[in-house]
Amino acid sequence: MPARLLDGVSLAASTLETVSAEAVDFAASTGRKPCLATVLVGDDPSSHVYVRMKVNRSRKVGIDSRRIDLPESTTTGELLSVLHDLSSDPAVDAILLQHPVPAHIDERAAFEAIDPRKDVDGVTRTSFAQMAFGEPGFSSATPGGIMRLLDADNVQLAGASAVVIGRSPILGKPVGMLLLAADATVTLCHSKTTDLADEVRRADVVIAAVGRPEFIRGDWIKPGAVVIDAGYNEGNIGDVEFSAAAERAGLITPVPGGVGPMTIAVLLDQTVQAAKALADVR
Ligand SMILES: NC(=O)c1ccc[n+]([C@@H]2O[C@H](COP(=O)([O-])OP(=O)(O)OC[C@H]3O[C@@H](n4cnc5c(N)ncnc54)[C@H](OP(=O)(O)O)[C@@H]3O)[C@@H](O)[C@H]2O)c1
Numbered sequence: 001m002p003a004r005l006l007d008g009v010s011l012a013a014s015t016l017e018t019v020s021a022e023a024v025d026f027a028a029s030t031g032r033k034p035c036l037a038t039v040l041v042g043d044d045p046s047s048h049v050y051v052r053m054k055v056n057r058s059r060k061v062g063i064d065s066r067r068i069d070l071p072e073s074t075t076t077g078e079l080l081s082v083l084h085d086l087s088s089d090p091a092v093d094a095i096l097l098q099h100p101v102p103a104h105i106d107e108r109a110a111f112e113a114i115d116p117r118k119d120v121d122g123v124t125r126t127s128f129a130q131m132a133f134g135e136p137g138f139s140s141a142t143p144g145g146i147m148r149l150l151d152a153d154n155v156q157l158a159g160a161s162a163v164v165i166g167r168s169p170i171l172g173k174p175v176g177m178l179l180l181a182a183d184a185t186v187t188l189c190h191s192k193t194t195d196l197a198d199e200v201r202r203a204d205v206v207i208a209a210v211g212r213p214e215f216i217r218g219d220w221i222k223p224g225a226v227v228i229d230a231g232y233n234e235g236n237i238g239d240v241e242f243s244a245a246a247e248r249a250g251l252i253t254p255v256p257g258g259v260g261p262m263t264i265a266v267l268l269d270q271t272v273q274a275a276k277a278l279a280d281v282r
């Protein structure tokens with residue numbers, strides 16, 4: 001029996017209705033809109049597309065954005081200085097540094113230059129620790145979106161075997177922590193994993209976060225499994241071989257229309273939460 005679809009478009013739309021109402025309330029009480037700064041280093045065309053989507057969506061829900069595009073040749077020191085300035089700028093509530101940065105930049109140092117109170121993309125070690133310990137704080141945007149999708153469909157995670165393919169700092173690793181905090185038995189796979197097919201075959205919940213089109217084969221999927229495809233590759237193609245996987249899965253996210261819209265919804269939700277929290281202490 002073919003899988004049911006997990007609809008990220010409608011969950012994102014309902015989330016953003018609430019976010020938009022909160023942004024209006026914030027503006028009414030402070031006289032300004034919440035403000036998200038996006039920082040992009042280099043000229044990767046798909047990164048520009050993602051940032052543009054985030055900026056457009058912000059505007060629609062009543063969030064201002066400040067776009068900072070830096071050249072490929074930017075040094076770690078220059079990037080840290082931009083991020084420190086944004087962190088101390090009272091007109092900025094939230095900061096997103098687009099991953100990946102060029103290889104010559106120390107990405108971890110850059111993420112740590114973001115004030116954790118403005119870390120709405122959940123990339124600092126403070127946010128990571130909060131996710132790992134199940135404490136309140138900002139989730140990484142995509143992992144947070146994945147958890148909300150699972151929750152909206154009442155997917156049982158306690159005791160489930162969850163297999164994550166990918167361990168990037170913005171996706172695989174933090175989603176692993178959130179699944180663990182939800183009492184799943186978690187396996188994180190990566191490029192050195194010896195038998196990926198074998199790991200995936202055991203999974204009740206599969207999270208694909210590799211960045212390779214249709215890399216996860218449909219016939220690896222355990223019948224009835226929940227398949228979350230976070231991959232977003234050239235041509236709007238996910239990391240899962242969708243049509244074959246949908247024949248076996250119980251529940252599956254489409255690409256587009258699954259995880260992507262939820263990433264932006266969580267980012268903007270957390271932007272309004274950051275603005276409110278900062279306004280209280282300023
Ligand atoms: N929809 C959204 O909102 C959203 C958000 C973020 C990312 N994405 C998409 O998700 C995908 C992953 O993004 P990312 O930023 O996490 O990518 P990334 O930083 O390039 O990380 C990719 C991960 O996949 C692993 N990997 C690579 N080749 C592998 C192989 N042959 N077998 C097993 N694992 C392998 C890597 O392992 P090593 O660590 O060993 O190198 C790494 O951990 C991309 O398609 C990206 O566009 C979508």
Ligand SMILES: Nc1nc(=O)c2c([nH]1)NC[C@@H]1CN(c3ccc(C(=O)N[C@@H](CCC(=O)O)C(=O)O)cc3)CN21
Pocket residue numbers: 047050053096097098099100121123141142170232236255256257258259260261263264
């Ligand atoms: N720091 C950081 N945080 C991120 O969340 C992030 C990055 N970096 N780098 C790039 C990836 C890719 N991301 C995204 C975010 C949203 C969509 C998205 O909304 N996709 C829609 C399709 C929209 C369209 O193509 O028109 C979808 O339905 O999947 C895709 C990729 C977010 N990403």
